[in-house]
Each structure stands twice: as structure tokens, then as C-alpha cells.
Amino acid sequence: MARDDAPRPSFGLTYRAAGVDIDAGAELIRRIGPAAARTRRPEMLAGLGGFAALSRLPKGYTSPLLVTGTDGVGTKLRLAMDYNRHERVGQDLVAMCVNDVLVTGGEPFLFLDYFATGKLNIDQAATVIEGIAAACELAGCTLAGGETAEMPGFYEDGDYDLAGFCVGIVEESQLIAGQHLAPGHVLLALPSSGPHSNGFSLIRRILATQPGCLDEAPERLEQLLEPTALYVKTLLGVLKAGHPIHGMAHITGGGLPENLPRMFPKDAPLALSIDLSSWSWPEPFPWLAELGGVAPLEMMKTFNCGVGFVLAVPEASVEAVLAALGEAGQKPWRLGEIVAASAAPVPGTLHITAAGEGHLA
Numbered sequence: 001m002a003r004d005d006a007p008r009p010s011f012g013l014t015y016r017a018a019g020v021d022i023d024a025g026a027e028l029i030r031r032i033g034p035a036a037a038r039t040r041r042p043e044m045l046a047g048l049g050g051f052a053a054l055s056r057l058p059k060g061y062t063s064p065l066l067v068t069g070t071d072g073v074g075t076k077l078r079l080a081m082d083y084n085r086h087e088r089v090g091q092d093l094v095a096m097c098v099n100d101v102l103v104t105g106g107e108p109f110l111f112l113d114y115f116a117t118g119k120l121n122i123d124q125a126a127t128v129i130e131g132i133a134a135a136c137e138l139a140g141c142t143l144a145g146g147e148t149a150e151m152p153g154f155y156e157d158g159d160y161d162l163a164g165f166c167v168g169i170v171e172e173s174q175l176i177a178g179q180h181l182a183p184g185h186v187l188l189a190l191p192s193s194g195p196h197s198n199g200f201s202l203i204r205r206i207l208a209t210q211p212g213c214l215d216e217a218p219e220r221l222e223q224l225l226e227p228t229a230l231y232v233k234t235l236l237g238v239l240k241a242g243h244p245i246h247g248m249a250h251i252t253g254g255g256l257p258e259n260l261p262r263m264f265p266k267d268a269p270l271a272l273s274i275d276l277s278s279w280s281w282p283e284p285f286p287w288l289a290e291l292g293g294v295a296p297l298e299m300m301k302t303f304n305c306g307v308g309f310v311l312a313v314p315e316a317s318v319e320a321v322l323a324a325l326g327e328a329g330q331k332p333w334r335l336g337e338i339v340a341a342s343a344a345p346v347p348g349t350l351h352i353t354a355a356g357e358g359h360l361a
Contacts, residue, residue, distance in 0.1 A: 018152065019118075019119060019150070019152025019153065020150045020152065021119075021120060021150065024120045024122055024150075025120060025148055025150065027122055028120065028122050028125050028126060028129075028148060031122060031126040032126055032129045032130060032133065035129070035130040035133035035134070035143075036129075036133050036143045038133060038137055039111075039133050039136040039137050039141065039142050039143040040142055041055075041058075041109070041141070041142045043055045043056045043057065043058055043109075043142075044142055044144065050145070052145070053110065053112075053144035053145045055109075055110060055142070055144065057169065058107075058109065058169060061169065061171055062171065062172075062173070063171065063172040063173065064169050064170070064171060064172070065106075065169070065170050065171075065172050065175060066167060066168070066169060067101045067104050067106035067167070067168040067169065067170055068101070068165070068166065068167055068168070069097045069098070069100040069101045069165075069166045069168070070097060070163065070164065070165045070166070071093070071096035071097050071100065071163070071164060071197075071252075072093065072096070072161070072162055072163045072164065072197075073089050073092045073093050073096070073162050073197050074197050074198070074200055074201075075200040075201050075204060076089070076092060076195075076197050076200040076224075076225075077089060077160070077161065077162065078200070078204060079200065079203075079204070079221075079224060079225060080225060081158060081159060081160070083214075083221060083225075085221075085225055086124055086127045086128050086131070087127055087131055088131055088225065088226075088227040089128060089131060089162065089227070090128050090129065090130070090131025090132035090133070090134065090135055090162075091131055091132075091134070091135035091138075091227035091228060091230070092196070092197045092227050092228045093113065093132055093135070093162050093163075093164040094111060094132055094135035094136055094138075094139060094141075094164060094166075094230070095135060095139075095196070095197075095227065095228035095229065095230045096164065096196070096197050096228055096252065097111065097164045097165065097166035098111070098139045098141065098166050098168070098230065098232050099228070099229075099230070099231055099232070099250040099309065100166075100250050100252075101166050101167075101168035102168075102231060102232050102235055102236070102248065102250070103176065103248040103249060103250055103262075103263075104168070104170050104175060104176055104177070104248075105170045105171075105174050105175060105176040105239055105245075105248075106168035106169060106170035107140070107168055107169050107170065107232075107236060108139050108140065108141040108166050108167075108168045108232055109141055109142070109166075109167050109168050109169050110141060110142050110144045110166070110167040111132075111136050111139075111141050111142065111143050111144060111164065111165070111166050111167075112143075112144055112145055112146050112147075112164070112165040112166075113129065113132050113143070113146035113147075113162065113163070113164050113165075114146060114147045114149070114162065114163040114164070114165075115128065115129065115146065115147070115148045115149070115160060115161075115162060116148075116149040116151055116154075116155070116160060116161045116162075117148075117149070117150060117151070117155055117159065117160035117161075118150070118151060118152055118153065118154060118155035118156060118157060118159060119150065119152060119157060120148065120150045121158070124158075124160070125148065125160070128160070128162070129146070132164075135227075135230065138230050138232075138233070139230055139232045139233070140232060140233060140236075141166065141168075174239070176245065176246065176247065176248060177265065178246065178247045178263045178264050178265050178268070178312075179246075179265060180246040181246050181247050181263060181264060181265075181268065181270060181312055181338055182270075182338065183270065183337075183338055183339050183340045183343070184314075184315055184337065184338065185246060185247070185312045185313065185314060185315070185337065185338040186312070186313055186314070186315055186318050186334060186336075186337050186338075187260075187272065187274070187310050187311070187312055187334070187335040187336045187337055187338065188310065188311045188312075188313060188318070188321060188322065188325070188332050188333070188334060188335060189278075189279065189307045189308075189309070189310050189332060189333055189334075189335035190229075190231060190234075190307075190308055190309040190310070190311075190325070190330050190331075190332050191229075191282070191306060191307070191308055191330075191331055192228075192229060192251070192282075192304045192306055192307060192308030192309075193226045193227065193228065193229040193308065194223050194224065194225075194226035194282075194284065195224060195284070195285075195303055195304065196227075196228040196229070196252070196304060196308065197228050197252075198252050198253040198254075198255075198302070198303065198304065199253065199302045199303045202292070202294070202302055203224065203288060205292070206288055206291050206292035206294070209291070209292065210291060213291070220283075220284055220287065223283055223284040224284060228308075229308050229309075231250075231308070231309045233328075234325065234328040234329070234330055235248070235309075235311075237324075237328055238321065238324045238325060238328065241324060243313070243317060243320060243321050243324055244313060244314055244317050245311050245312070245313055245321070246312050246313065246314070247263035247264075247311070247312030247338075248263065248309070248310065248311055248312070249262055249263050249309070249310045250308075250309055251304040251307050251308055251309065251310065252304075253302075254301065254302075254356070255299075255300045255301050255302055255303055255304060255305065255358075256274060256300055256304075256305075256307060256310075256350065256352065256358065257300065257301050257350070257352050257356050257357065257358030258301070258356045259310075260272050260274075260310060260352055261352060261353070261354050261355070261356050263310075263312055264354055267354075268354060269340060269341040269342075269354075270338055270339070270340065270341055270354055271338070271339050271340065271341050271343060271351065271352060271353050271354060272336060272337075272338055272339065272351070272352040273336050273337055273338075273339050273343070273345070273346055273349045273350075273351055273352075274335060274336040274349055274350040274351075274352065275334075275335065275336045275348070275349055276348055276349060276350055276360075277348060278333055278334060278335055278336070279306055279307070279333060279335070280306075281299075281305050281306050282306045285299065285303060285305050285306060288303075296360065297350075297358060297360055300350060300358065301358060307335065310335060311332075312338060318334065322334075336349065336350075341353070341354060345359060345361035346361055347361050348361065349361050
């Protein structure tokens with residue numbers, strides 16, 4: 001039998017006392033509701049806040065394939081948090097996902113986000129997620145839902161992390177998988193808006209060698225935090241106009257050497273020749289290279305160096321595609337060409353093998 005003087009269990013603890021505020025989560029959903037509603041496509045069947053989003057497939061497809069992509073913003077968030085600049089990291093999250101889906105010719109359709117923090121700051125989280133919604137509008141996809149995780153003791157105060165998940169759709173007969181690529185295809189480049197969301201571990205290491213350099217040159221901070229460019233509407237318009245694009249690459253981590261060969265089918269006997277004189281690195285890339293003493297090839301293996309997206313098109317279609325891109329507001333240029341794997345490197349080029357090895361010739 002239990003003793004009368006035995007310790008009684010305490011029922012004073014709550015989830016809020018443990019560091020999780022359910023009411024704050026509900027308030028956040030209320031705050032971001034109007035922004036999410038602006039992204040809603042007519043195929044959606046359920047609103048924000050349920051366990052799962054429901055949608056019909058868009059009309060007009062004969063044999064639709066689903067395309068998926070996921071990514072985060074990475075350590076660029078550290079810079080955003082250090083300088084309290086949360087307004088535009090949402091576009092980084094969306095762009096890193098939808099641009100990946102786009103390389104197949106796919107139309108981004110649905111987007112989900114994951115926001116994790118130690119203690120939910122409603123204003124901070126709302127700013128971030130409203131930025132995600134704004135980028136979804138620009139990309140033409142629905143912010144179908146997401147997850148906000150409050151994890152006390154796991155993140156430092158004020159810190160958060162982001163992940164994104166995109167579902168796209170492409171007509172099977174129009175899938176771009178590199179099956180038509182051959183020597184002689186021309187590579188056309190679209191400019192990046194800055195480092196996008198790649199290479200920030202190196203950027204932060206470089207900045208650490210010159211403490212206070214961003215405070216002394218605030219324009220550099222703006223260049224580093226400029227959000228990742230969205231290429232979706234431009235390129236879907238070019239594709240829908242019937243222009244032949246046989247390969248596409250989103251230049252993310254690994255730069256040109258790692259990402260361009262991803263256009264090729266497995267074991268394709270191809271390589272790439274990049275004309276290094278075809279463009280000049282925009283800021284902040286020359287500044288970062290000088291400040292950190294980073295070699296040119298290392299720069300191109302880490303950053304996009306001004307090349308955000310690359311298309312492979314037949315020589316006969318180059319002028320028409322360049323014109324279409326220009327009419328859509330882009331500033332494309334002829335970057336290089338696809339060559340046979342056996343081709344010798346040409347002086348003044350970056351020669352990239354199908355295995356992703358880059359060599360300055």
C-alpha cells in the first residue's frame with residue numbers, strides 16, 4: 001500500500017513551459033494565410049492548415065509525369081540571421097527547388113516548406129514564409145502547405161532552418177533528358193543574380209579573414225544576399241513556343257564542372273568546352289576571389305561565377321532562342337559547346353568531362 005506521505009506527482013508542466021508555443025503556431029498560420037492564398041491554383045481542393053494538401057492534375061496533359069525536387073538555403077541563412085535580413089531568403093528556397101524541376105522541362109506545380117526554429121518568432125517566421133509565397137507566385141506554383149517545427153534546445157535563439165519540396169509536371173513526350181544531345185550543340189547561358197544559395201561556407205570563411213568588411217562595404221552584403229534568380233516563366237514560355245532545347249542545367253553547388261554534365265544521359269561519350277572569354281565574372285565574384293586568394297578553377301568549382309542556368313540547343317536554333325530569351329527580358333550569351341569526349345581541350349576554355357572534371361586549357 002502507498003504511504004500517505006509519499007511524494008505526489010506534479011501536474012504543473014505544460015508544452016509551453018517546455019518551450020513550444022502551440023498558440024504561436026496557430027497565429028503564424030493565420031498571418032501567412034493571405035500570402036498562401038495568392039498562390040492558389042484552380043486545381044487545389046483544400047486550403048492551408050490541414051494534414052495534407054489535395055489537388056487534381058492540371059488539364060491538357062496526355063501522359064503526365066511527376067517531377068520532384070527538394071533543397072534548402074544552406075549557410076546563406078547564417079548571413080541573413082546575422083544581419084536580420086529575412087525578407088528574401090524565401091525566394092532562395094523556392095528558386096533552388098523549382099529551377100531544378102525546370103531542367104526536365106517540367107512546370108512547377110506544388111510547393112511545400114519546412115521551417116524549424118528553437119523558439120518561434122512570429123514576425124520573423126511570417127516574413128520568411130511570406131517571401132516563400134511571393135516567390136511561388138513568380139514561379140506559378142501553389143504554396144500547398146508546410147510544417148513549422150519549434151525545437152527548444154536544438155537551435156540557438158533567433159536561428160532557424162529551411163527546406164523546400166516541389167512537385168512539377170511534364171508531358172512525357174516533351175521530357176528533356178539529354179537524349180538528343182550531340183557534339184555541335186551550342187550552350188547558351190543565362191546570368192545569375194549573384195552567388196544564389198551556393199558556396200556560402202567558403203564565403204563565410206573568406207569574410208572571417210576580414211572582420212567587419214561587410215559593415216564597411218554594405219553593397220557587398222546586398223550582392224551576397226541577392227536572392228536566387230527564378231528562370232521558370234521565361235523558359236517555360238520559350239519551350240511552349242516550340243523552340244528546341246535539348247538539355248538544361250541549373251548551376252548550383254559544384255559550379256559549371258559538376259552541373260553541366262548532368263544534362264547528359266549516363267555514359268554519353270560527350271564533353272563540354274566553355275569559352276572563358278564569353279563573359280566577365282560580375283561582382284561579388286572577383287572581390288571574393290581576391291579577398292580569399294581563391295584560384296580561378298576553385299572559384300568555378302564552387303560558385304556559379306555569373307552563370308545561373310545553361311541551355312543546350314542545336315546550332316540552327318541559336319539565334320531564334322537568343323531572340324526569344326531577349327524578348328523575355330533575359331540577357332543570354334553563347335557560352336560554349338558540347339564536344340566529343342575524345343576532343344582535345346582548346347586553349348582559353350574550361351574543358352569539362354562527363355565525369356564532372358574541369359580543366360583550364
